[in-house]
Amino acid sequence: MNLLLRNLGFRVIQWLNFIGRSGYFFVQMVVKSSWYRGFTQDVYKQIYQLGFQSLGIITVSALFIGLVLSLQGIHTLEKFGALSQLGPMIALSILREMGPVISALLFSGRACSALTAEIGLLKASDQLDALKMMGIDPIVRVIIPRFWSGVIGLPLLNILFCAVAIVGGYWYCTHQMMLDSGMFWANTQNAVSWELDIKNGIIKSIVFAVLLLWIALYQGLNCTPTANGISKATTRTVVLGALCVLGSDFILTALMIGDW
Amino acid sequence: MNKTLIDIQQVTLSYGEKHIFSNLNIQIPKGKIIAILGPSGCGKTSFLRLISQLIFATEGHIYFEGTDLTSLSEAKMQDFRRKMGFMFQSNALFTDLNVYENIAYPIRVHSNLPEDLIRSITLMKLHMVGLRGAYLKMPHELSGGMARRVALARSLALDPCLMLYDEPFTGQDPIGMRVLLNLVKRFNDCLNMTSIIVSHDVDEVCQIADYVILFEAGQILAQGTPDELKNSEHVKVNQFMKGRLEGEMPFHYPAQSYYKDLLDEPVAP
Numbered sequence: 001m002n003l004l005l006r007n008l009g010f011r012v013i014q015w016l017n018f019i020g021r022s023g024y025f026f027v028q029m030v031v032k033s034s035w036y037r038g039f040t041q042d043v044y045k046q047i048y049q050l051g052f053q054s055l056g057i058i059t060v061s062a063l064f065i066g067l068v069l070s071l072q073g074i075h076t077l078e079k080f081g082a083l084s085q086l087g088p089m090i091a092l093s094i095l096r097e098m099g100p101v102i103s104a105l106l107f108s109g110r111a112c113s114a115l116t117a118e119i120g121l122l123k124a125s126d127q128l129d130a131l132k133m134m135g136i137d138p139i140v141r142v143i144i145p146r147f148w149s150g151v152i153g154l155p156l157l158n159i160l161f162c163a164v165a166i167v168g169g170y171w172y173c174t175h176q177m178m179l180d181s182g183m184f185w186a187n188t189q190n191a192v193s194w195e196l197d198i199k200n201g202i203i204k205s206i207v208f209a210v211l212l213l214w215i216a217l218y219q220g221l222n223c224t225p226t227a228n229g230i231s232k233a234t235t236r237t238v239v240l241g242a243l244c245v246l247g248s249d250f251i252l253t254a255l256m257i258g259d260w
Numbered sequence: 261m262n263k264t265l266i267d268i269q270q271v272t273l274s275y276g277e278k279h280i281f282s283n284l285n286i287q288i289p290k291g292k293i294i295a296i297l298g299p300s301g302c303g304k305t306s307f308l309r310l311i312s313q314l315i316f317a318t319e320g321h322i323y324f325e326g327t328d329l330t331s332l333s334e335a336k337m338q339d340f341r342r343k344m345g346f347m348f349q350s351n352a353l354f355t356d357l358n359v360y361e362n363i364a365y366p367i368r369v370h371s372n373l374p375e376d377l378i379r380s381i382t383l384m385k386l387h388m389v390g391l392r393g394a395y396l397k398m399p400h401e402l403s404g405g406m407a408r409r410v411a412l413a414r415s416l417a418l419d420p421c422l423m424l425y426d427e428p429f430t431g432q433d434p435i436g437m438r439v440l441l442n443l444v445k446r447f448n449d450c451l452n453m454t455s456i457i458v459s460h461d462v463d464e465v466c467q468i469a470d471y472v473i474l475f476e477a478g479q480i481l482a483q484g485t486p487d488e489l490k491n492s493e494h495v496k497v498n499q500f501m502k503g504r505l506e507g508e509m510p511f512h513y514p515a516q517s518y519y520k521d522l523l524d525e526p527v528a529p
Contacts, residue, residue: 037369125355126352127354129314129346129348129352130346130348130352130353130354130414132338132341133314133345133415134341134365134369134418135338135339135341135342135366135370135418136366136369137334137335137338
């Protein structure tokens with residue numbers, strides 16, 4: 001019993017320690033966010049690596065999701081004679097949920113895992129200590145450009161994801177299933193609201209980006225600087241990232257759904 | 261009497277139960293080359309990292325030109341680190357930058373110099389280590405010896421007054437080692453620096469060192485000029501300086517008896 005309590009206490013202290021350290025890290029990232037000579041260039045470079053290089057996986061995934069959603073929608077809505085609502089169904093489910101969530105999950109697997117591994121390797125090869133020895137704060141020069149580029153990049157990827165998925169869905173139901181194109185767009189336009197659907201989707205995407213980048217950079221910076229340590233940190237980034245995206249999606253949806 | 265650059269007072273460094281240093285007292289005089297010797301795992305690299313505050317002492321004070329580094333905030337410590345150059349055992353070159361950018365980077369960050377002046381300074385640093393012609397190479401294109409020299413040039417980029425060398429001669433061929441020895445000595449004398457060299461190459465480092473400190477298990481076993489230590493009567497000092505196999509300096513990590521380990525019931529690791 002005594003041992004059980006001691007173990008439990010140890011776990012709680014470890015958890016609180018983790019919360020405190022990661023919270024402090026986040027505050028540092030925000031407080032130290034400063035514009036230095038070359039900041040914009042660093043952010044552009046990272047947007048290219050994190051965002052532009054994720055375009056392939058985002059576009060192809062979005063296309064298939066749009067196609068599948070269209071296919072499923074036709075077969076379900078047909079039973080109720082509600083095919084005219086196919087456009088709104090595709091657009092709303094993509095804009096409100098699938099776009100932000102799936103683009104965030106793909107971004108986590110494609111870019112955030114690479115980010116953790118990169119920071120971990122910088123640490124393992126003493127490059128972060130080398131920066132410190134030059135009087136350069138690694139948080140400012142390494143972490144912050146990556147953080148902001150992710151926060152800018154993921155919402156843009158989300159917008160692209162939504163556009164491609166809706167166009168994919170449109171193409172399937174009008175060109176393959178011969179539904180009326182005008183009806184698709186007219187009903188979609190009537191159902192989709194900028195304020196409630198598009199803007200909320202982008203807000204979700206920004207929140208996911210902050211969470212994912214926070215997790216990825218913290219895990220990279222605090223990993224054990226060995227091959228095994230980096231591998232574990234990368235896994236933690238993807239697992240924690242996915243859980244945080246899905247968990248925070250529920251909270252955000254609960255907050256936003258009152259308006260819908 | 262030389263002025264003291266670094267004064268280490270009653271420094272203790274522990275990781276949990278494990279003590280790396282306890283109550284360490286060392287004075288590093290200005291302008292000298294100090295060699296830190298000792299068997300593997302005795303805390304030599306930790307000593308360099310303590311001075312540069314990459315790790316923090318559990319107790320005690322480290323004074324650099326009279327300023328207590330242990331009481332400084334991280335932001336102020338960054339300013340002090342600009343006075344120190346650190347040549348890492350792993351070289352720690354930025355792998356995404358070429359040789360030129362590796363050296364120009366700290367200059368560019370810390371100065372408002374025009375780009376053509378930064379270029380001149382960078383090429384001068386590279387010329388000092390004989391690698392001006394390799395300025396466009398990426399770190400992975402360099403041999404071990406060349407990477408070492410680039411790391412040396414980069415650690416000198418901000419003209420530090422203290423140079424910390426962590427195993428600078430590891431993996432060097434005899435010519436490369438001779439080149440590095442000459443460079444370390446020449447830079448120390450010409451640029452009026454103080455150098456602390458952690459090394460296992462006793463004979464080579466003793467050729468250029470003014471003073472040698474020999475560590476054993478986190479304590480100073482002996483200190484003095486290279487000749488004093490080479491001629492020491494102390495059994496362990498003598499064994500280490502001459503690289504003798506037999507003696508009191510242990511090769512094995514502390515363990516229970518070999519007999520017990522082999523014949524007793526195996527214990528799950």
